[in-house]
Amino acid sequence: MEDRGPWRALMPGVIEAAERSEPATEPEPGLVPVRDPGDVSDPGTADRPGSEADEIGEAARAAPPGVAHSSAVMAIGTIFSRATGFLRTVAIGAALGGAALGNAQQTAEAVPYTVYQLLLGGMLASVFVPFLVKRRRQDGDGGDAAEQRLFTAVVAALGVLTVAAVLAADWLVTLYARSYDGRQREVAVLLTRLLLPQIFFIGVSGVASSLLNVRHRFGAPMWAPVVNNLVTIGAALLFLWIAGRGRTVDTVTDGQLVLIGAGSAAGTVLQGVILAWMLWSAGFRWRPRLDLRGSGFGEAARAAVWMLVYIVIAQLCVLVTLNVVNRASREADGSGLVVYNMALVVFQLPYAIIAVSVITALLPRMSEHVADGRRDLVRADFSRGLWLASALLVPLSVGMLVFAVPGATAFFSYGSMSVESARRIGLVLMVFAVMLIPFTLHQLLMRVFYALGDTRTPGLIAIPAGIAQAGTALALLALVPAHRVVIWLPLSYGLFYIVGAIGASLVLRRRLGGMDGRRITRTLVRLYAAALPGLALAAAVVWAFDRMPGDRLPGLLAIVVGGAGGGVLFLLAARLLKIAELGYFTGLARARLARRPRAGRA
Known part of the structure; x- marks a missing residue:
């Protein structure tokens, strides 16, 4: 019934x-x-310049029809993710204000997410989840080889992308905020350098979520952002307690910037670690494989060229x-x-x-x-x-x-x-x-x-x-x-x-x-x-x-x-x-x- x-x-x-x-x-x-x-x-939606989780992407990988428990867990997780995300926004606004300092932080936060989404995240979401589902259904090993190759390729690409982005932080700030100069630019560059290492953990979260979804483990990808939000809220409140109200780009110290930047990055790191641990608990054991020839990844990527145009x-x-x-x-x-x-x-x-x-x-x-x-x-x-x-x-x-x-x-x-x-x-x-x-x-x-x-x-x-x-x-x-x-x-x-x-x-x-x-x-x-x-x-x-x-x-x-x-x-x-x-x-x-x-x- x-x-x-x-x-x-x-x-x-x-x-x-x-x-x-x-x-x-x-x-x-x-x-x-x-x-x-x-x-x-x-x-x-592919249009958010920050760390707000994009549940619409998860909707495409939702629980199959009839799996009511998973659907409910996802729905409740979405609500909690959005509620804590809203509180995170309030906390950051209270800590940094709505003028030049807050603008610099918002620009710095946008950079790692847009770089990741543009160069890797869109490909992961739109191409490889359905590819892995098909491989698990058709391959004799249940798709294990395809998953090992994907995880290895993504981790390697993330490492290279993260290092390159950190080295190019100054240029990226110019690209996204050409009008910044003086101390505001210095603040934006410092915060961007602190936040760019997130790219690696954003990517780990993405690939771990994908592998969990193909295993019909839908709860963790929806709930892990809540932890990220709570850590960032804590960092913002700690900044406000230590630095006080009314800080500007001229009065904020580099140490205070490290506090808010590293605290925000810590939330992303913890989210990635939680999802990686949940993937391990689901039975995945990473064995690096770089034999990508004949894996089918190239064909899958070519099939999604127009999706990438949209992104x-x-x-x-x-x-x-x-x-x-x-x-x-x-x-x-x-x-x-x-x-x-x-x-x-x-x-x-x-x-x-x-x-x-x-x-x-x-x-x-x-x-x-x-x-x-x-x-x-x-x-x-x-x-x-x-x-x-x-x-x-x-x-x-x-x-x-x-x-x-x-x-x-x-x-x-x-x-x-x-x-x-x-x-x-x-x-x-x-x-x-x-x-x-x-x-x-x-x-x-x-x-x-x-x-x-x-x-x-x-x-x-x-x-x-x-x-x-x-x-x-x-x-x-x-x-x-x-x-x-x-x-x-x-x-x-x-x-x-x-x-x-x-x-x-x-x-x-x-x-x-x-x-x-x-x-x-x-x-x-x-x-x-x-x-x-x-x-x-x-x-x-x-x-x-x-x-x-x-x-x-x-x-x-x-x-x-x-x-x-x-x-x-x-x-x-x-x-x-x-x-x-x-x-x-x-x-x-x-x-x-x-x-x-x-x-x-x-």
């Missing part, structure tokens, strides 16, 4: 409930995949964004990269928890329907996934829009992070909030291509999307006052996903015989209409509490009172408008709560 116990992941149940309530579609056969979807893995373009957009933000911040002598990155972390929180859960549940289903040649079922899965995710993301995006400034003030204005910098985080987040649905739409469309085994189209679509993002960012730098560039920069970020979503929709509409656009549009319009009463109430509450003395407490009260009242109004309006999409969540939750007492008595 199908497992309906407490370990069952919520989202698959919601999707099944929605599917059961809809009439069966007329079969539309004839869908032909570009290549075996099993040969294609997921590169993730390279995303990383080039990160490069442009970092330079634009640092240049504008330098000219305005104010907050920049810290403000932008912290707003980006908050912006992606609801997506990482909600939309990733949808994608985790949908990918196996879509791949099965592709194998059966059923374009109608693939189209229905995409449509269902988008409007189910939107049922939660639309009210959250509206809430993010109205609560951004008071929320940022309440959660970020500690230690060296001034109230003014925290408010700027809120202003940036308001612009990001408008991009949440386009961002989610784009990500879901990309996963349809991956289910079809098509990596070429996403790579081609990324070219005009990347040009639009980079061009808009440079135009903002030229046309907008420097102190407002960072506030409007999310427009360029969102434009990548808007352009990409338009291109992807046009291609898939022809390939799938439509995209259920009327249903999607009608659902989104009704969801936003249902959110309007709650938006009005929340805005009034924010306005009222803003008249109170103080900064943090009024913001917290506005979120609690306005969020609760606005949420109730949204649910009532959704019921009046008969928005069934939201009812699938509430219905399943009520059913589970009703079953629990009976299960306890049993």
